[in-house]
Amino acid sequence: xxxxxxxxxxxxxxxxxxxxxxxxxxxxxxxxxxxxxxxxxxxxxxxxxxxxxxxxxxxxxxxxxxxxxxxxxxxxxxxxxxxxxxxxxxxxxxxxxxxxxxxxxxxxxxxxxxxxxxxxxxxxxxxxxxxxxxxxxxxxxxxxxxxxxxxxxxxxxxxxxxxxxxxxxxxxxxxxxxxxxxxxxxxxxxxxxxxxxxxxxxxxxxxxxxxxxxxxxxxxxxxxxxxxxxxxxxxxxxxxxxxxxxxxxxxxxxxxxxxxxxxxxxxxxxxxxxxxxxxxxxxxxxxxxxxxxxxxxxxxxxxxxxxxxxxxxxxxxxxxxxxxxxxxxxxxxxxxxxxxxxxxxxxxxxxxxxxxxxxxxxxxxxxxxxxxxxxxxxxxxxxxxxxxxxxxxxxx
Amino acid sequence: xxxxxxxxxxxxxxxxxxxxxxxxxxxxxxxxxxxxxxxxxxxxxxxxxxxxxxxxxxxxxxxxxxxxxxxxxxxxxxxxxxxxxxxxxxxxxxxxxxxxxxxxxxxxxxxxxxxxxxxxxxxxxxxxxxxxxxxxxxxxxxxxxxxxxxxxxxxxxxxxxxxxxxxxxxxxxxxxxxxxxxxxxxxxxxxxxxxxxxxxxxxxxxxxxxxxxxxxxxxxxxxxxxxxxxxxxxxxxxxxxxxxxxxxxxxxxxxxxxxxxxxxxxxxxxxxxxxxxxxxxxxxxxxxxxxxxxxxxxxxxxxxxxxxxxxxxxxxxxxxxxxxxxxxxxxxxxxxxxxxxxxxxxxxxxxxxxxxxxxxxxxxxxxxxxxxxxxxxxxxxxxx
Numbered sequence: 001x002x003x004x005x006x007x008x009x010x011x012x013x014x015x016x017x018x019x020x021x022x023x024x025x026x027x028x029x030x031x032x033x034x035x036x037x038x039x040x041x042x043x044x045x046x047x048x049x050x051x052x053x054x055x056x057x058x059x060x061x062x063x064x065x066x067x068x069x070x071x072x073x074x075x076x077x078x079x080x081x082x083x084x085x086x087x088x089x090x091x092x093x094x095x096x097x098x099x100x101x102x103x104x105x106x107x108x109x110x111x112x113x114x115x116x117x118x119x120x121x122x123x124x125x126x127x128x129x130x131x132x133x134x135x136x137x138x139x140x141x142x143x144x145x146x147x148x149x150x151x152x153x154x155x156x157x158x159x160x161x162x163x164x165x166x167x168x169x170x171x172x173x174x175x176x177x178x179x180x181x182x183x184x185x186x187x188x189x190x191x192x193x194x195x196x197x198x199x200x201x202x203x204x205x206x207x208x209x210x211x212x213x214x215x216x217x218x219x220x221x222x223x224x225x226x227x228x229x230x231x232x233x234x235x236x237x238x239x240x241x242x243x244x245x246x247x248x249x250x251x252x253x254x255x256x257x258x259x260x261x262x263x264x265x266x267x268x269x270x271x272x273x274x275x276x277x278x279x280x281x282x283x284x285x286x287x288x289x290x291x292x293x294x295x296x297x298x299x300x301x302x303x304x305x306x307x308x309x310x311x312x313x314x315x316x317x318x319x320x321x322x323x324x325x326x327x328x329x330x331x332x333x334x335x336x337x338x339x340x341x342x343x344x345x346x347x348x349x350x351x352x353x354x355x356x357x358x359x360x361x362x363x364x365x366x367x368x369x370x371x372x373x374x375x376x377x378x379x380x381x382x383x384x385x386x387x388x389x390x391x392x393x394x395x396x
Numbered sequence: 397x398x399x400x401x402x403x404x405x406x407x408x409x410x411x412x413x414x415x416x417x418x419x420x421x422x423x424x425x426x427x428x429x430x431x432x433x434x435x436x437x438x439x440x441x442x443x444x445x446x447x448x449x450x451x452x453x454x455x456x457x458x459x460x461x462x463x464x465x466x467x468x469x470x471x472x473x474x475x476x477x478x479x480x481x482x483x484x485x486x487x488x489x490x491x492x493x494x495x496x497x498x499x500x501x502x503x504x505x506x507x508x509x510x511x512x513x514x515x516x517x518x519x520x521x522x523x524x525x526x527x528x529x530x531x532x533x534x535x536x537x538x539x540x541x542x543x544x545x546x547x548x549x550x551x552x553x554x555x556x557x558x559x560x561x562x563x564x565x566x567x568x569x570x571x572x573x574x575x576x577x578x579x580x581x582x583x584x585x586x587x588x589x590x591x592x593x594x595x596x597x598x599x600x601x602x603x604x605x606x607x608x609x610x611x612x613x614x615x616x617x618x619x620x621x622x623x624x625x626x627x628x629x630x631x632x633x634x635x636x637x638x639x640x641x642x643x644x645x646x647x648x649x650x651x652x653x654x655x656x657x658x659x660x661x662x663x664x665x666x667x668x669x670x671x672x673x674x675x676x677x678x679x680x681x682x683x684x685x686x687x688x689x690x691x692x693x694x695x696x697x698x699x700x701x702x703x704x705x706x707x708x709x710x711x712x713x714x715x716x717x718x719x720x721x722x723x724x725x726x727x728x729x730x731x732x733x734x735x736x737x738x739x740x741x742x743x744x745x746x747x748x749x750x751x752x753x754x755x756x757x758x759x760x761x762x763x764x765x766x767x768x769x770x771x772x773x774x775x776x777x778x779x780x
Contacts, residue, residue, distance in 0.1 A: 244403035256776055263779035272767040273718075275774060280719045283690035287409040294410060303683040372682055373675035377655050380670040 004042070004053035006060050012037055012051075013064040027071035031107040034070075040106045044090065048102050073108045076340045080150060081105040081112035085158050088228045092175070092216040101156065101177065113154035115145040115178060115202055116225065120396070123367050125160075126169045126222055127386070127394070130204060132161035132176065139163075139176065139214070141184075141207040147361070151187045151200035152337065154180045158228065159209075160221045165392040172391050173221035177213040184208070194353045195333035198341060229363075241286055247308070248315040248351060249278035251344065255322060262322050271322075274315055281307045299376040306368050309358035316351040323348055401774060404708050407697025409690055415480045422459070422484040425452055430488045432745035438491060439601045439748070445567040450492040454525030460498050461523025468510060469520035475634060479641035479696035486645030489602045489748045493528050495635065495642065496564025501529035501572045503634045507627025508583060508619040515618055518570065518585060530568035530588075531631055532608055534561040538761025539633040539713065540769050543625050547610060549577035554612045555584055563759070565606035566595060573615060574628050581624040584615030600755035602748055630702075633713055636760035637695035640716035643724035643756050644692045647685050650727040650749055654678065654734050661736075674734060681730055688720040711773045717766040721757045728753040 020033045034040055035049040042057045044050025051057075065072075075082055082105070089101055104110040121128040130143025141161055151157070157178040164172035178185070184207035189197035216224040245253055256263065256271060281304075288301045320327040330349045343351055359365040373379045386394055411419070429449050438446055454460035462478050464470020471477075478499060485494055502522060508515050521527045533544060547557030555575050565571065571586040590613035598604040619627050655678055658669030668674060695716035698709050728750040732739040739746045757763065771777055 241406055244401050253774075253776060260777075263777075265779050268771070268776070268778050269764075269767065271776060272770055275770065275776060276715050276718050276767065279715050280687045280691045283406065283409065283694045284687045286406045287690040287693065290408065290410050296410075300686045303686050306679075306683055307687065366676070369676040369679035370672065372679040373669075377675075377678055377682060379655065379659060379675050379678065380667050382670055382672055383666070 004051050004057065006057060009039070009042065009051070009053065009057050009060045010064060012039060013061060013068075017065075017068050017070070022068055022070040028107060028109065030071055031073055032103065034065075035103050035106055039065075041086075044102075048090070048098055049106055073106060078105070078108050078111055079340075080114050080158075081110070081156075084114055084228045085112040085156070088158060088175075088215060088224060089177075091227050092224050094212075096212070097177070097215070105156075110155040111150055111153045113148050113150040113157045113180070114228075115148060115151075115157045115159040115204075116228075117147045118144060119146050123364055124386075125225070126173065127391075127396075128160060128162060128173065130159075130161045131165075132163050132174060132209070134163070134211075135208075137211050139174075139209045139211065141176075141178070141204045141209060143204050145202040145204065146190065146199070148187075148200045148202050149198055151180065151202050152189070153339075156180060157202075158215070160225050162391065163218055163221075166390050167219070168388055169386065169391040169394065170222045171219055173225070174218050175215040175221035175224040176209050177215060178204075178207065178209055179213075182207045182209075189335070189337060191335055193356065194350055195330075196336045196338055198338055241289065242282055244279065244282065246282065247278060248312050248319075248343065248355070249275060251348070251351070252315050252319045252322065255319065255348075262324060267318070267322055270318055274311070274318060277307075277311055278315070281311055299372075302368070302372055302376065305358075305362065306365055306372075309355075309365055312351075312355040312358050316348060316355045319348040320352045402708070404705055407694060407701065409693040409697065411480065412476075415477060418457075418477055419480050419484055421457055422453070422481055425449070425457065426484060426488040426490060430490045432748075435489055435491060435602060435748060436743070436745055444601070444604045445491050445493065447567070449490065450528075450567075451525060453492060453494070454498075458523075459494060460525045460528075461502075461519075462498060463502050463506070464519050464523040465506075465510075468516055468523065470523035474700035475638060475702075476696045476700045479638050479692065482638055482642040483645035483648070483692075486642035486752075487649040489646070489745070489752050491602045493530070493564035493567050495603075495639065496530045496562075497522060497528045497568065499638055500531040500533075500563075500631050500635045501568075501570070504531050504572050504583060504627050504631035505529070505618065507630045508623070512618075514585075514616065522570075527569045528564070528567050529570040529572055530562055530565035530606075531628075531635075532559045532562055532565065532571045532573040532586075533628075533632070534559065535563045535605060535755070535759045536561070536761070537632055538765050538769075539629055539636055539710070540761075541632070543576070543581045543628065544574050545576050547573055547575035549575040549582055549584060549615060549617075551578050553577075553584065553615045553617055555586060555610045555615045556612055557610055559608045559610075561596075561605045562608055563603055563605060565593065565608060566604055571608065572618070573610070574624065575615070577617075577620070580621050581628075582620045583618040583624040583627055585618050586610070586613050586615045590614055598755075600751045602752055603755065632760060633709060634699055636717050636766070637699045637709070637713035639756060639760050640688070640692040640695050640713075640720040643720045643753065644685070644688050646749055646753055646756070647688060647720075647724045647727035650724075650731040650746075650753075651678070651681050651685050653746075654681075654731045657735055677730060677734065681727055684723045685727065688723040691716045691719045707773065711770065714766040714769045714773075717761055718763045718770070721763045721766075724753040725757050 016037045020030045038051040039061050040049030042051045042053040043055040118128050132139040132141045159176045159178040160173050162172050163174040184205045186203040188201045190199045190201050191197045291298050331347045458471045461470030462473045466472040505519055510516055546559050547555050549555050568588050571588050573584045573586050592609040594607040661668045695712045698712040731746055738744050
């Protein structure tokens with residue numbers, strides 16, 4: 001435990017490649033074998049796809065497997081499972097739950113989605129009203145969830161629901177794993193301002209969840225959910241340095257270079273300002289990355305999302321304006337259901353509209369500013385009247 | 397058919413243990429000798445600079461010779477360490493000639509022939525804190541401006557001309573003067589006593605300016621031709637890049653002081669720092685300062701690596717100046733506004749920071765000047 005070396009990892013990768021030759025082995029079989037060899041996520045425990053090794057050794061595994069042309073688990077398709085469900089199951093799940101869920105989650109055989117937000121519970125997630133009522137060894141769930149990506153392809157969901165309305169809102173919530181094939185689950189596409197439907201609304205009517213699919217204690221769901229949301233935000237900042245003009249500055253700069261007839265002095269100054277802002281955001285992310293690599297993480301990472309949301313919106317807005325007459329046209333308003341967000345495969349108008357979500361999803365910029373002000377700068381919270389009263393007594 | 401812009405490896409943007417120690421030493425001296433009351437008291441006197449403070453910084457901490465190689469009597473440190481010093485000096489609006497003497501004039505001299513005994517001796521005197529030098533250019537001068545024509549030199553090394561708004565010249569014994577001579581550009585060493593020094597009323601009370609009039613002043617040629625132009629350019633580039641760290645230190649002080657004040661000031665029966673409208677402004681300012689730190693550290697790191705990638709240095713300095721200058725101004729302006737009435741008073745030190753921030757915005761190239769300088773290197777040409 002904890003003494004796994006890069007050489008050990010390389011040896012295991014070689015053994016995996018010898019036993020299950022990529023290109024010959026069916027990809028699913030290869031991924032299951034990789035999981036069983038402890039090479040899925042090396043920092044996970046032995047027996048659950050890992051080796052109890054430092055997270056940094058994952059890069060060794062990736063490099064070796066990429067070089068061998070091994071199949072991967074298409075992480076973009078299963079991001080919610082990998083980034084949110086898995087760490088929560090690892091932290092709060094029973095041995096049975098870990099053994100049942102983690103392997104097919106990682107291989108991608110079972111897609112996961114997240115049933116957290118509700119029409120009446122966005123920034124104030126703890127105010128959620130989806131109810132779960134105990135019925136013997138089961139819970140019966142009724143309510144409505146929203147902004148659920150992958151709900152139409154998901155086998156499982158992580159779900160938070162109110163199990164006790166008589167206590168303050170943060171204390172009456174319980175965390176469950178919900179079977180998306182239950183007949184009481186109704187998934188409907190939620191068309192958004194881009195014309196497409198990345199997300200869904202999920203209506204839950206008499207959905208039955210075995211108590212064995214509860215994650216954590218009854219009433220402890222808010223704390224469990226914090227682990228999930230923390231992992232959502234940790235995802236930024238771990239990777240490699242990013243080259244200059246990555247992100248939304250790229251297409252705008254390319255248009256400026258390719259289309260001299262569009263240039264005006266006023267747009268030039270705005271473009272240079274945003275070029276500088278993009279470069280500084282890149283340097284700031286690099287500084288956060290260096291802090292993490294040095295083992296001295298600071299609070300700076302909590303600002304990255306705020307910067308990127310603002311930049312994406314300003315850059316895509318400038319891009320549409322720069323395009324002039326072409327900016328009056330839009331690729332396609334047809335309602336489609338994409339598997340993942342692709343900012344760069346579509347036109348400037350799409351980027352402009354989709355980037356509006358960047359300051360709302362995963363914590364609004366307003367809530368993030370509160371978090372910075374209170375947790376980083378140490379300023380006091382606004383006085384509140386909803387923390388100690390029973391949830392059922394709150395005005396609504 | 398455009399290829400990607402060059403994207404060289406980003407330098408270390410963190411602080412080394414040595415840099416942390418240097419910061420702690422400078423901070424301790426400033427806490428002891430350069431508190432807000434000290435600086436506020438000094439601006440009421442006829443001597444705006446604090447020679448006793450400068451002696452301690454220059455001699456005991458060796459800051460005067462920080463950038464001077466050890467074989468010439470200095471510390472042999474790099475732009476990274478100088479940047480840390482400037483963060484601290486900016487955070488205290490310290491009235492000492494570090495930027496003018498130890499950065500601008502020293503960098504210009506280091507670009508001259510340091511094998512020349514007289515030049516080496518001058519650098520040795522500066523490093524030992526025995527003399528203060530000023531680079532005789534107007535404070536708004538920016539890298540890329542071209543060689544100035546304000547002063548003319550004759551064949552005998554006699555200099556004539558007027559240079560306005562020179563920083564740190566009031567306290568200097570030696571002037572490093574760019575002048576156009578019969579052979580083209582030259583850098584000259586001139587004794588400050590040779591110049592008529594006038595003292596205009598400066599907007600920035602803690603870095604007062606001087607107007608210099610030379611009328612046949614005796615100069616010693618330090619470098620001529622392309623070497624003189626290159627030495628001046630290197631000094632202005634280094635000065636502009638390191639100024640970003642002074643601006644960072646200033647902005648951080650304004651943020652910290654405003655957070656501290658709003659955390660204790662009560663109105664409407666509440667700590668005013670609990671109002672969301674104010675918290676959001678401070679969160680935005682915090683984010684700006686965090687970003688400014690990355691930009692300033694990058695400029696210092698790239699400058700420290702010179703002469704390895706001069707094109708990247710030009711770019712990194714322009715990015716740092718165009719980003720950090722407005723952050724410092726905004727931090728000072730927000731500090732004044734969020735302090736309310738007390739921030740408008742002469743007795744509160746905030747006005748010293750606002751005046752320095754606004755002067756620094758013009759110093760060594762305005763943000764707009766530095767943005768325009770980027771257009772070529774990043775291949776985003778102007779319209780038309």
